[in-house]
Structure formats: C-alpha cells, structure tokens
Amino acid sequence: MANIVAIVGRPNVGKSTLFNRLTESRKAIVDDFSGVTRDRHYETAEWVGKKFTVVDTGGFVHGSDDIFEKAIRDQVLIAIEEASVIIFMVDVLTGITDLDMEIADLLRRTSKPVYVVANKVDHAKLHYDSSEFYAFGLGEVYNVSSVTGSGTGELLDTVVSHF
Numbered sequence: 001m002a003n004i005v006a007i008v009g010r011p012n013v014g015k016s017t018l019f020n021r022l023t024e025s026r027k028a029i030v031d032d033f034s035g036v037t038r039d040r041h042y043e044t045a046e047w048v049g050k051k052f053t054v055v056d057t058g059g060f061v062h063g064s065d066d067i068f069e070k071a072i073r074d075q076v077l078i079a080i081e082e083a084s085v086i087i088f089m090v091d092v093l094t095g096i097t098d099l100d101m102e103i104a105d106l107l108r109r110t111s112k113p114v115y116v117v118a119n120k121v122d123h124a125k126l127h128y129d130s131s132e133f134y135a136f137g138l139g140e141v142y143n144v145s146s147v148t149g150s151g152t153g154e155l156l157d158t159v160v161s162h163f
C-alpha cells in the first residue's frame with residue numbers, strides 16, 4: 001500500500017472522529033470512554049483528487065497502565081514503519097500529558113513527515129492555547145476541530161502535498 005496516513009495519539013484526543021471525517025465513514029467507533037477503538041482501521045480517502053489510505057490507531061481497553069502504554073507505543077512504532085505521513089493528534093482542552101511526551105519522543109526519531117495536530121480547537125479563542133505543543137520539537141502545530149471540520153482543509157492540503 002502506498003500513500004498511507006496514520007493518525008496516532010493517546011486515547012480520547014479525537015483520532016476516530018477525524019478518521020471518520022476524512023473517510024466519510026462511520027467505521028471507527030467514537031465514544032466518550034477512552035480507548036474504545038481497538039486495533040487499526042484502514043479506509044480510503046480523497047482530497048483534491050488525490051487518493052490515500054487513512055489508518056485510525058486504536059487504544060487499549062483493559063489492563064494495567066504498563067500494558068496500556070505498550071499498546072499505544074506499539075501503534076506508534078507500526079505507524080512509523082508503514083505510514084507515509086503521520087498525524088500526531090493531541091487535545092488542546094487537556095494540554096500536554098506525559099503520554100503525549102512519550103509519543104513525541106518516538107516520533108522525533110523518524111525522518112517521515114509528522115504533523116502535530118491540536119484537536120478540539122472548536123473556538124477561535126482556543127487557537128493560542130495550542131502553542132504549548134511546539135514544546136514537542138516536531139515543528140508546526142495545526143489547529144483543527146474534528147467535530148466542526150475547522151482547519152482540516154489546510155491540514156489535508158499539507159498532507160497530500162507528499163503524494
């Protein structure tokens with residue numbers, strides 16, 4: 001498979017919501033409980049005539065914090081391996097967590113394009129809050145609201161520029 005866009009991030013940041021929006025499917029399960037999406041979901045998407053595959057990476061439902069962290073870590077490592085472009089999603093409402101930092105540490109090691117996407121920027125006044133995500137050292141931060149669709153167009157323009 002070519003042109004694979006993987007969405008990684010800790011549970012509940014809105015990965016499945018963005019996946020559903022990009023793929024116009026309801027395949028991924030969105031839920032208020034953390035880590036509902038298991039495994040990985042692949043679905044095709046198209047933007048400005050360019051076709052690509054989007055991967056929604058799941059969380060983990062049961063187990064200790066260690067197992068939970070390992071599952072997320074594994075998802076990130078698979079994404080680094082198979083994806084052409086990686087979307088690293090974080091949540092502007094909660095800000096940076098330890099798990100976000102661990103994921104950022106892994107992503108800094110790949111030479112593949114990684115885009116930091118601050119989700120849940122539903123209102124203009126939240127735009128400035130996402131500047132803390134520059135601390136990841138992964139470059140530009142893209143503000144989006146996966147619920148309203150705000151900012152997703154600019155993000156997609158950048159993502160498909162690789163295809």
Ligand code: GDP
Pocket residue numbers: 009010011012013014015016017018029030031032034035036037059119120121122144145146147148
């Ligand atoms: P995932 O665990 O990363 O796949 O996150 P989900 O897509 O399941 O979303 C987790 C929760 O965040 C759900 O309650 C979503 O409705 C909510 N959510 C997702 N995107 C947004 C957004 O852009 N704004 C707001 N306010 N909530 C969102």
Ligand code: MG
Pocket residue numbers: 015016017028029030035036037057058059
């Ligand atoms: Mg999910």
